[in-house]
Amino acid sequence: MPIQIHKPTLLLNEIICKDNIKRMAAKAQQVGVRFRPHFKTHQSGMVGHWFMQEGITSITVSSVSMARYFAAHGWDDICIAFPMNLAEITELNRLAKSIKLKVVVESAKVVDQLGSLLENELGVYIKVDVGAGRTGIPMDNSEKVKQVYKRICHFPLMHPEGLLAHAGQTYNTRGIDAIAALTAKAYDQMNSLRLYLDNSDLLLSWGDTPSCSMLSELPPFDEWRPGNFVFYDVMQYHIGACQLSDIAVAIACPVVAVHPERNQVVVYGGAVHFSKEFIEADKGFRMYGYVVELTDAGWGEPIAGAWLSGLSQEHGILNMPDHYMNRIKPGDIVGVLPVHSCLTVSCMREMYTTQGHLVPCMK
């Protein structure tokens, strides 16, 4: 590897990442859906530029700060896919003056407050809850959706964009058939809602990496907003949304201690680098990442029987099989594929390509 590792360093395999971008962009183009990738995973102007090179012109972000960052990086069609935060109205007005900004609402009262404070044109999506249970108007409450829709139409500066859903429950769903079924059901419900609102111009906006990655054919949504696919991670591999070879990021960690008596290695690389996201199995087993060997070109397959088993603030504990314990020593550098790349990037806030180039992220 052309970069020397002194401390935990987030590595990005540019080739894998660009392949992930190209594959999803091509899939969207083939079915003619508008591709509005979510940029919360990479939070990087440079990675964003790789999307531009594929002809992408519209994006999704998860905060006003992120919208401002990407507007400064040349994006002029940005949807903030997060319930409208009235406390940021000043910044929102400023942004809406210079770019085609879209926000997401789920309450008529919020629409009214927004309407009274708005100074520039704004696209407005209505958030619907297709079963994730996090936020959005429950699908069976079509009256509330209509009420919100009417309030949007009431304000000349607001343009009703469509119905927006994030099927977060795909993360707890296993198997392509189950994911296909919930996607089909959500589409039918959203389409019925659109008919009920009697406006065929409303977009049905859909987005989650598992469904957009796993299904060879999705229902005819108008817009896709997956995000994680740009890097993928161990969680997506467990869901079945990617191959291990599609994972584009790994943290390089210096080995600082070895404990052959319990088959454990201590690395510099802790909760402040990985986040504390984990995959849980029975008997309290927690797994925070897969262990890989670093190579000149990047990293190899995960080492069978090795995993990141514990994290404190700066320490990581790797459980390792016997034959690796014999050859690993303090001063070595190992790689770890993270369980959740979005949170890991947010912890690290910069990456290095495996060619050694710095990739800054939003600070």
Place this chain on the structure above:
Amino acid sequence: MPIQIHKPTLLLNEIICKDNIKRMAAKAQQVGVRFRPHFKTHQSGMVGHWFMQEGITSITVSSVSMARYFAAHGWDDICIAFPMNLAEITELNRLAKSIKLKVVVESAKVVDQLGSLLENELGVYIKVDVGAGRTGIPMDNSEKVKQVYKRICHFPLMHPEGLLAHAGQTYNTRGIDAIAALTAKAYDQMNSLRLYLDNSDLLLSWGDTPSCSMLSELPPFDEWRPGNFVFYDVMQYHIGACQLSDIAVAIACPVVAVHPERNQVVVYGGAVHFSKEFIEADKGFRMYGYVVELTDAGWGEPIAGAWLSGLSQEHGILNMPDHYMNRIKPGDIVGVLPVHSCLTVSCMREMYTTQGHLVPCMK
């Protein structure tokens, strides 16, 4: 509150924090132990200055980067309480040139490599494992401790400082008697080791917030290194190490959606702000923080029956009792006491005092 909240903002109650500092410093002074507080919790030059005002001159950090940061803020006696990372030898040599630097080792081989690369005087502690099982030489392996000690003495630039332990297992221990028992046992073992090494100048260095907070009398260690006590958090409250009124930090979060049908409120404040640390109870219950009302002076007691029950990247889900659901609305600002203040500070990287002053942290 004199500061206007637009997005998740880490609030620091300066009065509570200074009280926490004063109380622990006074306790250490009373028993005549050297106080070497761990600065990984606050990671802030300004909070460090409050320690200086109490006459503290020696500190602990958890990384070379943090040692560099605090050296730049005027600290000249710093112990990096993390297994020696050989990959950072250049930076270490640079630091050891200008301050009284101490490191921690647990392997004779690492000592030899360090010795061959060292350019300046360095204090060296031997890390012993008193039962936390994370890192350090197991207490029953006195031969290995002796071997490491001899190698340290072999190098003229290295000065053997003492035996250093972090009783991380206090975090899984409940009850003052159990914590007193494990502390007493660890002291006896460490003291026996010191006798075995036949050097009464070696310090016995001890540090964890639960034992240093809860025990009115500790065994006669030579040095204390607690860290979290500067802010405390919900985890420490659950252990019994602090009162709720000792918790010095809260995140102010804008309310963005309310869901009376399931007694939940959605706030802007997610995993990238709090970290994903949680307290687990039976039936899969996870709690990421307590909910408080913000006041002019700071915040009140936690609201009974309210807790932060879920986190995604930017969203937090609050479970709220009926009588609060009726009065909370989008645009309101609520406070949340974090489960683990160290990780929360590391996510946020800056704080505001409840008087409205910015407190920058290490970036």
